[in-house]
Amino acid sequence: MPDFPKSLLEFERRFPDEAACAEWLLEHRWGRGFLCPGCGHDGHWRLGRKVLTLQCKACRRETSVSAGAVMRRSHLPLKVWFTAAWLVATHRNGMSARQLGRQLGLGSYKSAWLLLGKLRAAMVDPERGPLAGLVEVDESGVPFRDRGAAPGRPRPGRSHEGKLLIAGAVEIKGKGPGRARLAVIEDYSADTLGGFVAGNVAGGGTVVSDGWSGYRKLKDVRHDPRVIGETPAHLVLPWVHRVFANTKRWAMGVYHGLRAKHLQRHLDEFVFRSNRRHTPCGAFARLLGLAATIGPCPYKTLIASGSRG
Numbered sequence: 001m002p003d004f005p006k007s008l009l010e011f012e013r014r015f016p017d018e019a020a021c022a023e024w025l026l027e028h029r030w031g032r033g034f035l036c037p038g039c040g041h042d043g044h045w046r047l048g049r050k051v052l053t054l055q056c057k058a059c060r061r062e063t064s065v066s067a068g069a070v071m072r073r074s075h076l077p078l079k080v081w082f083t084a085a086w087l088v089a090t091h092r093n094g095m096s097a098r099q100l101g102r103q104l105g106l107g108s109y110k111s112a113w114l115l116l117g118k119l120r121a122a123m124v125d126p127e128r129g130p131l132a133g134l135v136e137v138d139e140s141g142v143p144f145r146d147r148g149a150a151p152g153r154p155r156p157g158r159s160h161e162g163k164l165l166i167a168g169a170v171e172i173k174g175k176g177p178g179r180a181r182l183a184v185i186e187d188y189s190a191d192t193l194g195g196f197v198a199g200n201v202a203g204g205g206t207v208v209s210d211g212w213s214g215y216r217k218l219k220d221v222r223h224d225p226r227v228i229g230e231t232p233a234h235l236v237l238p239w240v241h242r243v244f245a246n247t248k249r250w251a252m253g254v255y256h257g258l259r260a261k262h263l264q265r266h267l268d269e270f271v272f273r274s275n276r277r278h279t280p281c282g283a284f285a286r287l288l289g290l291a292a293t294i295g296p297c298p299y300k301t302l303i304a305s306g307s308r309g
């Protein structure tokens with residue numbers, strides 16, 4: 001992605017108006033040339049409209065450049081979408097819908113909430129590969145809040161009173177961490193944790209755990225239990241513990257505690273940021289790329305899985 005902006009000024013130069021955003025979408029969606037979704041014909045005219053529209057020369061069908069993109073049928077200009085993606089991807093900790101709405105000058109909270117929810121939906125690449133090689137895996141609890149109530153206090157140990165349970169995995173690359181994954185889990189049972197490992201760690205990899213019995217029956221991966229005894233867990237599994245600590249700090253700092261209903265979406269956002277923390281401009285490119293191809297994310301889907309913040 002050679003011409004992706006590295007600063008706000010570069011962003012403004014690269015995407016000054018609707019036309020520039022539409023051109024980018026056109027290039028990204030139909031890099032090998034436009035094919036009519038109706039009849040497959042490649043001949044087309046451009047129709048100058050609010051959002052660039054192409055018309056098939058054979059069947060006359062009209063196709064918007066935002067077809068198949070998350071911004072499909074949005075009443076917001078493409079420039080607002082692109083700016084939102086820039087803000088959300090490059091802001092170190094992300095922002096709440098209210099903050100985003102204020103930055104973009106959106107009139108209603110609902111517009112901002114929908115915009116942010118749809119961008120968050122584009123933070124998970126449907127084709128991402130599982131973690132591989134040496135992978136730290138552990139489980140933890142994050143404090144949550146009920147509507148209007150103060151966040152629950154975390155308690156030590158494996159008790160989950162007042163906490164939402166999550167499982168985490170982090171690749172170990174040399175002396176540092178690689179990619180991370182986080183998932184909401186029901187309990188700390190072998191079935192649940194085995195399912196998490198199976199869904200997130202490639203076969204042939206090695207899971208490093210604290211030796212908890214839930215990891216004893218893992219399939220298709222090697223298991224390297226580092227029984228803790230007197231050693232603090234963060235020394236045995238430093239990277240996954242750092243991810244847990246950062247998740248909790250972020251949840252409290254940006255959202256003042258997370259709600260149970262929206263937890264997985266928030267974890268997905270955190271992982272997206274965490275995996276790209278050193279390359280915020282790459283994060284913008286990635287987010288925009290996924291947003292262009294992920295398809296529209298209907299309001300009902302957002303409500304069902306939730307992402308209010």
Ligand SMILES: [Zn+2]
Nearest residue numbers: 036039056059
């Ligand atoms: Zn056609």
